[in-house]
Amino acid sequence: MKTAHPKEFVTLSNPNYAMIYNATLRNPSTCPTNVNWNSPHLNKQAYPGQGRTTFSRVRIDVQSMELIANDYTFATKENATERFIEYGSAGDCFSSAERCPKGEFRIDLTNTGLRVDHENNWLQQGQNSTMRIDTYSYNQIVRAKCGGLCGRCYSARAKIKVTLT
Numbered sequence: 001m002k003t004a005h006p007k008e009f010v011t012l013s014n015p016n017y018a019m020i021y022n023a024t025l026r027n028p029s030t031c032p033t034n035v036n037w038n039s040p041h042l043n044k045q046a047y048p049g050q051g052r053t054t055f056s057r058v059r060i061d062v063q064s065m066e067l068i069a070n071d072y073t074f075a076t077k078e079n080a081t082e083r084f085i086e087y088g089s090a091g092d093c094f095s096s097a098e099r100c101p102k103g104e105f106r107i108d109l110t111n112t113g114l115r116v117d118h119e120n121n122w123l124q125q126g127q128n129s130t131m132r133i134d135t136y137s138y139n140q141i142v143r144a145k146c147g148g149l150c151g152r153c154y155s156a157r158a159k160i161k162v163t164l165t
Helices: none
Strands: 008-020 051-061 066-068 075-078 090-092 103-108 114-116 122-126 130-136 141-147 151-155 159-164
Touching (some): 103 151, 122 130, 130 151
Parallel strands (some): 090 141
Antiparallel strands (some): 008 051, 008 103, 051 066, 051 075, 103 141, 114 159, 122 151
């Protein structure tokens, strides 16, 4: 903390993750239920940008009260082929059917004294993209399902505005 630019982190007591779903459909205009990796509906080749990043702490800029979505100091990659997935983002290349996203993220700020600011701007991008964002506990928990062919959602500035509870 005695540096010119100290970095501060918020410890997360519950699971926080960002995921790009790992498979695509053979017929992308459908939305089959109960699909697993052995399903005949899936292409067996994983989507190249897929993976899941789990965060145990997230960096905060205390001056602007923003979480830094692309700081991976306290993050781990799970089944990631190439890179970390940004905090508060998700996506897939699963299906062009509406209401069929498989990518997901979870922001859980329970027990941190913080909540996601209600004015935080979430964007969706991609062909046939869809985004569903749900908030709980006065915006301390934000869950999203996002995807398309290929589609994703993310915070507008690679930062997530927070306020005190």
